Amino acid sequence: MEQTKHFASQADLEEKRITFSQISEHAWAYTAEGDPNTGIIIGDDAVLVADTQATPAMAADVIARIRTVTDKPIKYVVLTHYHAVRVLGASAYKPQQIIASQDTYDLIVERGEQDKASEIGRFPRLFRDVDSVPSGMTWPTITFQGEMTLWLGKLEVQILQLGRGHTKGDTVVWLPQERTLLSGDLVEFNATPYAGDAYFTHWPKTLENIAALKPKALVPGRGAALVDPQSVANGLAGTRGFIKELYENVSAGAKTGADLKTVYKETVTKLRPTYGHWVIFDHCMPFDISRAYDEATRYPDPRIWTAERDVEMWKSLES
Numbered sequence: 001m002e003q004t005k006h007f008a009s010q011a012d013l014e015e016k017r018i019t020f021s022q023i024s025e026h027a028w029a030y031t032a033e034g035d036p037n038t039g040i041i042i043g044d045d046a047v048l049v050a051d052t053q054a055t056p057a058m059a060a061d062v063i064a065r066i067r068t069v070t071d072k073p074i075k076y077v078v079l080t081h082y083h084a085v086r087v088l089g090a091s092a093y094k095p096q097q098i099i100a101s102q103d104t105y106d107l108i109v110e111r112g113e114q115d116k117a118s119e120i121g122r123f124p125r126l127f128r129d130v131d132s133v134p135s136g137m138t139w140p141t142i143t144f145q146g147e148m149t150l151w152l153g154k155l156e157v158q159i160l161q162l163g164r165g166h167t168k169g170d171t172v173v174w175l176p177q178e179r180t181l182l183s184g185d186l187v188e189f190n191a192t193p194y195a196g197d198a199y200f201t202h203w204p205k206t207l208e209n210i211a212a213l214k215p216k217a218l219v220p221g222r223g224a225a226l227v228d229p230q231s232v233a234n235g236l237a238g239t240r241g242f243i244k245e246l247y248e249n250v251s252a253g254a255k256t257g258a259d260l261k262t263v264y265k266e267t268v269t270k271l272r273p274t275y276g277h278w279v280i281f282d283h284c285m286p287f288d289i290s291r292a293y294d295e296a297t298r299y300p301d302p303r304i305w306t307a308e309r310d311v312e313m314w315k316s317l318e319s
């Protein structure tokens with residue numbers, strides 16, 4: 001039954017259906033059946049966009065949807081983390097400010113260029129009209145550590161680091177008045193968490209910190225918007241279950257001295273019955289398990305993925 005898998009998501013070419021919906025008084029969700037989401041906050045005097053889409057051409061569709069509900073200026077872009085698929089559309093919004101955690105800024109300095117090349121190679125469909133991306137990096141204009149508050153008129157917008165998980169710099173956008181959260185890739189729904197740059201041993205605690213806010217609505221990084229407390233709880237539990245199960249399997253295997261490829265095969269077999277139907281499962285598993293194995297052995301911090309390392313790893317695990 002084994003057949004050669006195409007590298008990452010190079011064979012995933014089917015366009016997704018977009019949904020743009022209001023999830024609370026000031027928040028909208030732009031979702032795409034498991035492709036990366038964008039969260040939108042419309043305040044009294046300005047609009048904030050969290051995560052931009054992968055290219056300016058794709059961001060133009062987000063802008064068109066925003067313009068069906070408001071003509072207020074899009075002043076702020078928040079980068080929930082540094083991944084190319086989240087940030088490279090930023091220029092389309094012509095924002096006054098691009099906000100990111102200092103940790104995210106540091107990751108852009110350290111590995112932004114490599115990540116850009118790597119992500120475009122893995123998933124070409126997600127970078128439609130990639131030539132519309134300006135050369136170089138998307139640089140934040142405001143950085144913060146821990147938390148900051150933005151007032152859009154009378155609307156309080158908290159921009160928070162609740163701990164590491166998907167990356168070192170993970171940031172969420174929180175509307176305390178309406179208990180609405182834009183989580184970035186810290187939370188996924190019916191979509192496989194990408195954990196190639198993750199901190200597995202921190203992520204579950206960070207999800208507890210999100211749960212402690214008691215969100216009533218949440219825009220995950222991928223998958224449908226969660227618009228009631230029970231759905232939010234399900235999204236958090238699914239993400240936490242996947243991360244914990246994967247890491248427990250991999251660290252147990254690594255402790256026995258098994259090599260990465262052996263641990264990879266065992267872990268995929270173990271997790272597939274529960275999670276195999278989530279989108280990008282086959283894409284993520286080689287990256288996620290490589291990182292988990294690193295974290296369980298001798299790399300507390302994620303190693304930089306390059307286009308070359310991606311292909312080398314894929315060949316060694318999928319052959």
Ligand SMILES: [Zn+2]
Nearest residue numbers: 081083166185
């Ligand atoms: Zn990401």
